[in-house]
Amino acid sequence: MSALLSVADAHVAYGKVEAVRSVSLEVGANEIVTIVGANGAGKTTLLSAIMGILPLKGRVAFAGQDLARLDIEDRVAMGLGLVPEHRELFVTMNVEDNLELGAFRIERSKAKASMERVYTLFPRLKERRKQLAGTLSGGEQQMLAMGRALMGEPKLLMLDEPSLGLAPIIVADIFRIVTELRASGVSVLLVEQNAQAALKIADHAYVMELGEFVLSGKASDIAANERVAASYLGFQHEGDSVL
Amino acid sequence: MNTTIMLFLLQDGITNGAIYALLGLALVLVFAVTRVILIPQGEFVTYGALTYASLAAGQMPGTAKLALALGIGAFAFDLFVARKALHARLIVRSFLTNIVLPAIVLALAIYFAAQKPPVAICIALSLVIVAMIGLYLYRIAFQPLAHTSVLVLLIASVGVHLALQGLGLLFFGAEGQRGPAVLSTAFTAGSLRFTGQSITVYAITIAFIVGLWLFFGLTLYGKALRATAVNRLGARLAGIRTTLSGQIAFLLASVIGALSGIMIVPITTLYYDSGFLIGLKGFVAAIIGGLVSYPLTAVAALVVGIVEAFSSFYASNYKEVIVFMLLIPVLLLRSLAAPAVEEEKD
Numbered sequence: 304m305s306a307l308l309s310v311a312d313a314h315v316a317y318g319k320v321e322a323v324r325s326v327s328l329e330v331g332a333n334e335i336v337t338i339v340g341a342n343g344a345g346k347t348t349l350l351s352a353i354m355g356i357l358p359l360k361g362r363v364a365f366a367g368q369d370l371a372r373l374d375i376e377d378r379v380a381m382g383l384g385l386v387p388e389h390r391e392l393f394v395t396m397n398v399e400d401n402l403e404l405g406a407f408r409i410e411r412s413k414a415k416a417s418m419e420r421v422y423t424l425f426p427r428l429k430e431r432r433k434q435l436a437g438t439l440s441g442g443e444q445q446m447l448a449m450g451r452a453l454m455g456e457p458k459l460l461m462l463d464e465p466s467l468g469l470a471p472i473i474v475a476d477i478f479r480i481v482t483e484l485r486a487s488g489v490s491v492l493l494v495e496q497n498a499q500a501a502l503k504i505a506d507h508a509y510v511m512e513l514g515e516f517v518l519s520g521k522a523s524d525i526a527a528n529e530r531v532a533a534s535y536l537g538f539q540h541e542g543d544s545v546l
Numbered sequence: 547m548n549t550t551i552m553l554f555l556l557q558d559g560i561t562n563g564a565i566y567a568l569l570g571l572a573l574v575l576v577f578a579v580t581r582v583i584l585i586p587q588g589e590f591v592t593y594g595a596l597t598y599a600s601l602a603a604g605q606m607p608g609t610a611k612l613a614l615a616l617g618i619g620a621f622a623f624d625l626f627v628a629r630k631a632l633h634a635r636l637i638v639r640s641f642l643t644n645i646v647l648p649a650i651v652l653a654l655a656i657y658f659a660a661q662k663p664p665v666a667i668c669i670a671l672s673l674v675i676v677a678m679i680g681l682y683l684y685r686i687a688f689q690p691l692a693h694t695s696v697l698v699l700l701i702a703s704v705g706v707h708l709a710l711q712g713l714g715l716l717f718f719g720a721e722g723q724r725g726p727a728v729l730s731t732a733f734t735a736g737s738l739r740f741t742g743q744s745i746t747v748y749a750i751t752i753a754f755i756v757g758l759w760l761f762f763g764l765t766l767y768g769k770a771l772r773a774t775a776v777n778r779l780g781a782r783l784a785g786i787r788t789t790l791s792g793q794i795a796f797l798l799a800s801v802i803g804a805l806s807g808i809m810i811v812p813i814t815t816l817y818y819d820s821g822f823l824i825g826l827k828g829f830v831a832a833i834i835g836g837l838v839s840y841p842l843t844a845v846a847a848l849v850v851g852i853v854e855a856f857s858s859f860y861a862s863n864y865k866e867v868i869v870f871m872l873l874i875p876v877l878l879l880r881s882l883a884a885p886a887v888e889e890e891k892d
Binding site for chain 2: 354356372374375376379380384385387390391392393394395396400403404405407408411451452454455
């Protein structure tokens with residue numbers, strides 16, 4: 304079976320500086336794939352380029368179709384969703400309007416059902432549905448950003464640092480929901496600094512360093528890898544330096 | 547000064563202020579959605595007014611031909627952009643909106659101009675012609691620059707303004723024109739006389755503001771426009787095309803401009819270059835509203851109208867100077883209140 308998303312030999316550059324070099328990855332249907340790595344490794348840049356926000360050299364195919372000529376909006380309509388690191392919510396609009404706009408490319412009749420699904424996934428959003436997005440707490444904003452992306456009925460949802468700056472209890476909630484998404488047929492490409500949590504729920508993992516993938520494999524194998532453990536999971540032997 | 551004169555001036559000021567309010571709102575809208583400071587807004591006013599006046603006088607307006615010419619240009623742009631992946635459906639749609647539509651309108655304009663049409667038809671044709679010009683201008687002059695800085699967009703905007711003003715001279719000549727009143731009735735209340743035209747101005751302004759409020763508050767496309775204004779990337783990630791929002795914004799702005807022109811031209815003689823100054827007063831109101839606040843813009847527009855009416859009574863030579871001087875304290879206050887802003891990056 305061919306992969307849902309396949310990226311082959313991707314390069315992304317800011318001017319002359321290559322932030323991502325020769326990266327290849329695949330995400331299959333019903334799969335959670337995670338990219339872990341330190342701050343500045345190029346994870347966010349890679350996701351932005353897959354979404355079409357940054358120009359990418361190389362090949363990106365989604366659901367069997369080459370994405371090279373498609374705009375962000377077309378990719379959204381094909382079922383590729385991104386929840387960006389900064390969430391990019393419509394802060395002066397209420398929760399319900401934010402969600403409704405997430406379904407801009409979906410038939411009106413289906414949008415209603417989508418909203419109910421999002422509200423079941425995030426009951427907190429339903430309580431706050433008339434509140435302005437800008438007045439929500441960080442965790443709620445993250446939920447809203449995910450909810451808005453889910454309104455577009457994505458086949459693959461890319462999450463960029465969903466746990467950044469959130470309280471541990473909310474982080475646990477968000478990771479639980481990510482596994483629920485897989486159960487409901489949505490694949491997830493998860494970029495995380497919180498490698499421990501990400502590797503626990505992922506099927507497959509890539510380790511990114513300075514713009515390149517240095518390791519890939521089953522998430523459980525990666526989690527067991529000594530080097531990864533030392534660098535990203537916070538288990539250190541005495542005398543080891545922290546990266 | 548006696549109260550009668552004061553009431554007169556107040557009435558006059560509010561009538562003008564209502565028009566400035568509409569123009570100011572359109573400017574805020576276009577800027578919020580596309581980051582274009584719409585200098586040619588004034589040309590939409592003159593084009594609307596003079597197209598209407600020409601049609602009513604039984605002349606064929608040159609703007610109808612301009613619309614077709616711009617439509618052909620817009621179609622060429624669409625073809626060029628889509629050259630690598632020609633989708634029949636998109637091409638047909640572009641052909642229909644950019645060529646068939648203005649061709650039909652041109653034919654209608656030629657047909658009706660020959661027989662002095664009724665006011666309603668003149669209004670409808672003028673609105674459609676100017677709306678199309680606005681839409682195609684966005685496609686030709688602004689959409690290709692959508693990713694550039696506010697400064698580049700402003701320069702393009704000034705260019706469009708100059709081009710349209712020159713074409714205005716070509717189409718309508720240097721002579722001023724007046725159009726027939728939409729409503730010719732009048733009544734008096736106390737010492738004030740309300741003409742049908744000024745009532746029309748109030749009614750249409752209020753109807754438009756309410757209509758815009760409903761459009762932005764309740765409809766999906768209205769919300770999409772607001773979303774683009776609030777967060778462009780967020781809107782794109784939701785699948786809302788920036789170009790679609792830009793088109794709607796320009797369409798609304800050109801219709802508002804044309805409508806304002808049609809409402810003024812029965813009251814004042816308009817020349818091919820009168821629009822600029824009218825648009826500029828809407829701009830003053832929009833600046834006072836910080837180019838973001840709709841209610842503040844509307845209120846500021848009324849103040850601008852009233853100040854203008856009073857200064858034209860007391861110091862008519864300095865009328866414009868006094869109106870534009872309103873900006874100085876506002877800008878001073880704003881620059882003191884606002885934190886230093888980094889040069890815009892996106």
